[in-house]
Amino acid sequence: MAIARHDRGVRADLRALLSQVHPVFMLPPLAASWFGAAVAGEFGLTVGAVHMSAIFFAVYTAHVKDGYVDFHRRGEDDDHPMTVRGCRLSLLAAGVGFAACTFALGALVGPGAALVTLPTWFIGYLHAPQLDTNPLTTTLGYPTGIALALLGGFYVQTTVVTATILGFALVFLVTLAGVKIIDDEQDYAYDRSIDKRTVSVLLGRPRARTLAFSLLMTGLIGVLWGTVDGLFPPSAPAAALAFGSVAVVARPARPTIATMLLIRGAYVFLALLIVAVWFRPLSGTPLPDITVFGPYTYLATEVVFGGAAFALLRYAGALRRSARTIAALYPIAYLWDWYTLEVGVFEVTMRTGYDLFGIPIEEHLFMIVVPALVLGIHETIRTLSVDSDESPRSDSQA
Incomplete structure (x- = not known):
């Protein structure tokens, strides 16, 4: 035969x-x-x-x-x-x-x-x-x-x-587990019909996709942890950033397209990590010194992150409702900030030196920027999740 x-x-x-x-x-x-x-x-x-x-x-x-x-x-x-x-x-x-x-x-x-x-x-x-x-x-x-x-x-x-190779192995285990959940989502209808218990069948497609991207992002954050801890080379986060960008695009896509994007993103992730490990392009390069702004350093960081928060909130259409939340939070944050500064818990350096109502003016902005950034990320994820939840429904109706 x-x-x-x-x-x-x-x-x-x-x-x-x-x-x-x-x-x-x-x-x-x-x-x-x-x-x-x-x-x-x-x-x-x-x-x-x-x-x-x-x-x-x-x-x-x-x-x-x-x-x-x-x-x-x-x-x-x-x-x-x-x-x-x-x-x-x-x-x-x-x-x-x-x-x-x-x-x-x-x-x-x-x-x-x-x-x-x-x-x-x-x-x-x-x-x-x-x-x-x-x-x-x-x-x-x-x-x-x-x-x-x-x-x-x-x-x-x-x-x-070594801790380095274990760290890399764990990063790939976690990130690829997320990709595999999305890959199995392609066969959701058939797997469900034969009682094959994939994660999508067990949890349902929306929750399975949330778990998948949570795993993927946890693995990519692990690259950042490993780099800061000295286990990975300094340029390794560039690989995580590239894969993360692909994941953001894949998040609302249908299972077939999302899988295609994530698999190719994984190839890019591995290729960039090989470059980072073998050539170590940023080794010996010091971190950018933003203290060149002198007393305006703290203010400059708030402008950058505040701009990011505004962009996210505008994308999610959540500027007005987020403003109400920030306004409600502000008095609590102000009291907390004033007290910790007053009793010497921490000291603000690299600031303009101007105070308003007993605390540095930068701290007032900090109490607006940080909640705005948190809400901006939350609302953006919520918007992308709604788009993703609608995509599987349209698949089942097709």
Whole structure:
């Protein structure tokens, strides 16, 4: 019996085998392996290539097993290019390839390298039908594989695990979990009809999307935390800013468009992090010194953030109602500010020196700007959420 279902011959079998190499999902784990090596600094190409090959066989296993289960066992897919025998032979060959790479890593590096690589195959092989029926494992399977590929790519080069590589692995785990929830939303109607418990089916599409983007943004903020803490290079936040910008555009989009944008945004995120880690373009560059404004420094920051708050409130159409809230809050903020200054809790420096009603004039503006910025962000998120909630409804009606 041949490997290919629709044609016969060596070429047909080869095409069927290659059909299970899905570049969109295959490239990120392979790139993550090399990203781990880049974080390590100087790395060996041979060891890196062996680890990357192991990750390839693990992901290939996942693709073949998923197609085999969905078409030949569940009958969910309309077609599949491989026969049952072809799928089983491919799984066997991929398993042998993975085992060979894992043993090679153990011989070249040590048992730790084999142990850190081994879980990726289990994630791939058990993806279907074991892991893809539970909302937690359905969501975290692929992101966990990426995180392990990154961690393994670093370990096989260094034989250690550092806070930096753990931080990067956690960032990818969290951000890609958010992307995976959006990706699963594309099949919401079908998954719901067969009682497949994805996050979207379990929580409903609006709440699932809120969770997805909350995870994504938490991961991107994690890049900022890691940079400030000295774990990541100074230019790493640029990668988070780029991915975050894509996420803002994707937030109100339909599932298919949102997934397409976020996957491409993840590619940009990874590419910019590789640049940040390998070239370290801002290393040694001091932070911008805004104290050149002298006594107007504090005032200048308030103008910048106040302008941002005004723009957000205007975009959300919330200028008037936010003004009422700020006016109601002002007396409480004034009393709090005056008391803490009076008893010496803190001191305002780099200010003009002008006081009004017992406190610096900059503090009066601060009590307006900060609530305005908070309300501006809140109202903007609310506006985007309403747009996103309407999009899935229009999908279901189409």
